[in-house]
Amino acid sequence: MSIYNKIKTYLQQRLTVEQGDVLRKTIANLLAPFVSSNLTLLARLYKSDKAEFHWYTSHYMNHFRNFRNKKIKLLEIGVGGYENPKAGGNSLRMWKKYFPFGKIYSIDIYDKSALQENRIKIYQGSQVDSVFLKKITETIGPLDIIIDDGSHLNEHIIETFKILFPKLKEGGVYAIEDIQTSYWEDYGGDSKNLNNSKTAMNFLKSLTDCLNHQEIIDENYRESYFDKKIVSIHFYHNLVFIHKGDNNEKSNIVNDHKKL
Numbered sequence: 399m400s401i402y403n404k405i406k407t408y409l410q411q412r413l414t415v416e417q418g419d420v421l422r423k424t425i426a427n428l429l430a431p432f433v434s435s436n437l438t439l440l441a442r443l444y445k446s447d448k449a450e451f452h453w454y455t456s457h458y459m460n461h462f463r464n465f466r467n468k469k470i471k472l473l474e475i476g477v478g479g480y481e482n483p484k485a486g487g488n489s490l491r492m493w494k495k496y497f498p499f500g501k502i503y504s505i506d507i508y509d510k511s512a513l514q515e516n517r518i519k520i521y522q523g524s525q526v527d528s529v530f531l532k533k534i535t536e537t538i539g540p541l542d543i544i545i546d547d548g549s550h551l552n553e554h555i556i557e558t559f560k561i562l563f564p565k566l567k568e569g570g571v572y573a574i575e576d577i578q579t580s581y582w583e584d585y586g587g588d589s590k591n592l593n594n595s596k597t598a599m600n601f602l603k604s605l606t607d608c609l610n611h612q613e614i615i616d617e618n619y620r621e622s623y624f625d626k627k628i629v630s631i632h633f634y635h636n637l638v639f640i641h642k643g644d645n646n647e648k649s650n651i652v653n654d655h656k657k658l
Contacts, residue, residue, distance in 0.1 A: 423491070434495050435466070446489040454575065454637050461571055461632070461639050462496075462543065470500040471541050475525045475548035475558065477506040477513065487513035487520075489547070494518055503538055505531075507549075525549065526557045535565040544572045550579040552586035555598040563642070564623065572640040574598070602638055606631055 433439035437459045441449035448454040472493055479485025487510065493502050494517050502518045504510070510520045523530035525548045535541070544562055546555060555574060563572055579585035580599035588594040595601070607614075611625040629643035 434498065437492070437496050440492045440495050444488045444492040446492045448489055452575070452636065457634050457637055465542055466497060468499060470497055470543060471503065471538060472497065472500055472543040472545070473503045473538070473541050474545040475505055477504050477510040477520060479510070481508050483509055483512050486510060490518050505534065526554050528561050531561050535562070540567045541565055542567055542570045545575065546573065547575045550576045550585055552580060552596060552598045556601045563640070566642050568627070568642055568644050570642045572642065574638045576636055577638055578636045602631065605640070
């Protein structure tokens, strides 16, 4: 048995679960400054499943790189740990270290206030409660980043996006995790009819038309909010990013292409 495993076994035999959690968080906080620019290593330190289990962190670093040293506001839907008030918050601590000047907010259906700390604020409520979401976003102010790691129910993913995307700053990014539930019936998905408009994946696919809406030949067509604001959509395995801009930015892109 290695020295590491001997120490681990020794501590497991002598510490309570809560004491072990405190020790792990303390060690993670001590080591985090040395790897703060590497989200994958931070995820490992804080035991977030966004690294090895899902392999999301490399994509996050790519899409969030420009935000890293800015005073951003990030909202993550879902704290983790289910009904246990002291369980979860792993990714919130990871984000806190990755964005050293950022403020990290989260919502969860369960009371997770015990996990709050400096620069981490958690609200209790449903991700599809429009009144609740309106209240907290008015309190927080415009958001730079929104991450949906909540219920993963298809209906919830779609409804939450419709409510919160308008609360995102122009230049902001909206990420949706675990989109594989689009194919799982228990979550409202569908593996038999891949054109089912009620799945989150097909809703997101429909948004790709927003990128080209200027080319639609229909005199009765009217621009939607998403037409005006979505400037790019990026699909990865079980993960989607939607970048928000404005009509001027989209017009410049279109005009630049027309000059080619």
